[in-house]
Amino acid sequence: MRVAVLREADPGEVAAIMTVAAQTALAQRSPREMAIGDPAGVLERVRAMYRRALAPGGGGRLLVADTGGGIAGYLLLGIDRPPGKVEPEATVLDVWVSPAWRGRALAGTLHQAALQLAARAGTPVLKAMVALHNAPSLAAHTRSGFAPESYVCAKRL
Numbered sequence: 001m002r003v004a005v006l007r008e009a010d011p012g013e014v015a016a017i018m019t020v021a022a023q024t025a026l027a028q029r030s031p032r033e034m035a036i037g038d039p040a041g042v043l044e045r046v047r048a049m050y051r052r053a054l055a056p057g058g059g060g061r062l063l064v065a066d067t068g069g070g071i072a073g074y075l076l077l078g079i080d081r082p083p084g085k086v087e088p089e090a091t092v093l094d095v096w097v098s099p100a101w102r103g104r105a106l107a108g109t110l111h112q113a114a115l116q117l118a119a120r121a122g123t124p125v126l127k128a129m130v131a132l133h134n135a136p137s138l139a140a141h142t143r144s145g146f147a148p149e150s151y152v153c154a155k156r157l
Contacts, residue, residue, distance in 0.1 A: 004065035004072040004106060006113050014050065014062065017074050021094050022046040028134050046094075053078040053093055059121050063113055065097075065106055073097035075110040079121045090118035092128035095137070102136075111144035 009017060022043040053060035059079030065072040076094040081087075092114055097106045118126045128146050130137045 002067045002069070004067050004101065004109075006063055006109065007066055009062040009064045009074065013064065013071070014054070017062065017064070017071070018043070018046055018050050020074075020096060021050070021076075024096055028131055030131065030133055049093055050076060059088065059090075060093075061114075061117055063110060063117075065101070065110065071098070072101040073106045073110055075114055077114045077117055079118065079123065088121050088123050090114070090121060090123040090126045092126065092141075095128075095140075097140075105143075107140035108144050111141070111146075 025042050025046055026039055050062070052058075053076055054062060061077045061079075062074060063077065064074045074094075074096055075092060078091045078093045079088055082089060092111070095107060095110055097110075115126050126146075127149075128141050130141055130146075132138070132151065
């Protein structure tokens with residue numbers, strides 16, 4: 001069995017990762033999002049999220065699990081200091097594991113690396129944004145020790 005080594009993403013890998021992120025976002029939309037969402041706009045929203053998280057001078061990081069023959073998974077960590085807040089905040093903004101690597105605890109390994117980066121940045125907590133209908137992601141986050149704090153509810157007008 002191959003081993004995946006965690007490292008920072010190379011700048012040349014970011015565009016391909018954003019494409020995977022957009023495909024995943026399209027596939028995981030809620031029924032409401034499918035009804036009102038603009039599929040063409042999903043890639044731009046993903047790009048904007050990555051640009052903001054990885055902006056020069058910011059604390060965000062894009063970690064990849066490298067198998068030597070490709071990327072088995074990635075995690076986008078956002079670290080910022082919101083206005084009026086004393087401590088920085090860390091959020092798992094995106095995490096993905098290749099289907100061939102699912103069930104091997106790779107998401108947990110990525111979460112652990114994100115926890116270490118967040119702790120080094122002085123954040124008191126690591127948050128993750130997970131869609132309620134994404135059962136595999138909820139399960140992976142739960143296995144890593146994340147617990148629900150709030151739910152966002154929506155009603156189409």
